[in-house]
Amino acid sequence: MKHLIDPTDLSVEETMSIINLALDIIDNRGKYAEKCKGKKLATLFYEPSTRTRLSFTAAMMELGGNVLGFADAASSSVSKGETVRDTVRVVENFADIIAMRHHIEGAQLAATEVSRVPIINAGDGSHAHPTQTLTDLLTITRELGKLDNLTIGFCGDLRFGRTVHSLIKALSRHKNIRIVLIAPPQLRLPDYIKQDVCDRLGLEYKEVDSLEEAMPELDVLYMTRVQKERFLDEDEYEAVKDSFVLDNAKMALAKEKMAVLHPLPRVNEILEEVDSDPRAAYFRQVENGKFVRMALISSLLDWSADAAHTMPEMEEVEVPGHLRCENKKCITRNENSPRRAYRASDGSLRCRYCDHKFK
Numbered sequence: 001m002k003h004l005i006d007p008t009d010l011s012v013e014e015t016m017s018i019i020n021l022a023l024d025i026i027d028n029r030g031k032y033a034e035k036c037k038g039k040k041l042a043t044l045f046y047e048p049s050t051r052t053r054l055s056f057t058a059a060m061m062e063l064g065g066n067v068l069g070f071a072d073a074a075s076s077s078v079s080k081g082e083t084v085r086d087t088v089r090v091v092e093n094f095a096d097i098i099a100m101r102h103h104i105e106g107a108q109l110a111a112t113e114v115s116r117v118p119i120i121n122a123g124d125g126s127h128a129h130p131t132q133t134l135t136d137l138l139t140i141t142r143e144l145g146k147l148d149n150l151t152i153g154f155c156g157d158l159r160f161g162r163t164v165h166s167l168i169k170a171l172s173r174h175k176n177i178r179i180v181l182i183a184p185p186q187l188r189l190p191d192y193i194k195q196d197v198c199d200r201l202g203l204e205y206k207e208v209d210s211l212e213e214a215m216p217e218l219d220v221l222y223m224t225r226v227q228k229e230r231f232l233d234e235d236e237y238e239a240v241k242d243s244f245v246l247d248n249a250k251m252a253l254a255k256e257k258m259a260v261l262h263p264l265p266r267v268n269e270i271l272e273e274v275d276s277d278p279r280a281a282y283f284r285q286v287e288n289g290k291f292v293r294m295a296l297i298s299s300l301l302d303w304s305a306d307a308a309h310t311m312p313e314m315e316e317v318e319v320p321g322h323l324r325c326e327n328k329k330c331i332t333r334n335e336n337s338p339r340r341a342y343r344a345s346d347g348s349l350r351c352r353y354c355d356h357k358f359k
């Protein structure tokens, strides 16, 4: 069975085959109009979404398939206390593939432990968003024609920005990538990404305080929203919410051939005046999300019965009885769940579901 919970669940070859399939879908729409005829996608969204849920829906419709599901957990039996695992055991009777978004980190990995159909992580808390990563990779490919030899700036909320975490992981597998991290001290990239992705895999990175300083060297600027809903303290959010704002004056410092990406929604981190700049790719990125999700759904359905496409082996270690994941938003702290851990490069035990440390 092939699921997509983390971008590295797909090998580089599988990722590129999805990107290439999306490019073929863009050029030959009619060829795929009945690709998933008779198949059903369930969209289980426990957290708000515009782009991801609607692009999954549009993707399945354009493949000739059908869609069922919920956009609000309050309208499902989750509101009566049904667990993620039980919900999946039910929904797999009605659907051939499930896309799930959840505010609890690791919920989708927990779902894979019981599911007989492919599970797609459509975003889990601040942790990961691998289908946005596929969207971003397709967008970079279409805008710049390559996925290597690039300098990519990540700006804004690098702490809670799940799209940033997943894209850095994916880019770490491409050649000659340099990343520039532009964030206030409170919103810097989590240590587990710096240590276990950048340092371990030799991905060159630097942290800077100024967007103006970074602009001239960037091939891609990946802007992000400061995620109000993830802060426990409103004052902390107010202190950082306007840290970096992209405007035409800053765009004037950038290369002529550069692409501005943003997973959206935006609040005020990109002024509307930038939208008409040909380098502003964020609305083209939205459409790419539909094409890449068409390619993903189609591939996972094809691969689900193919022994050549399985999940990567995960090295795990036993967790001593007194330890638990430090992350209150982890599935292991919210639903009855086994504790699963791996040993990080700094020697600490980290939770397999959310990558936080045990304590």
Ligand code: CP
Binding pocket: 048, 049, 050, 051, 052, 053, 123, 132, 263, 264, 265
């Ligand atoms: N990029 C993204 O995940 O957008 P939504 O939250 O609207 O799905």
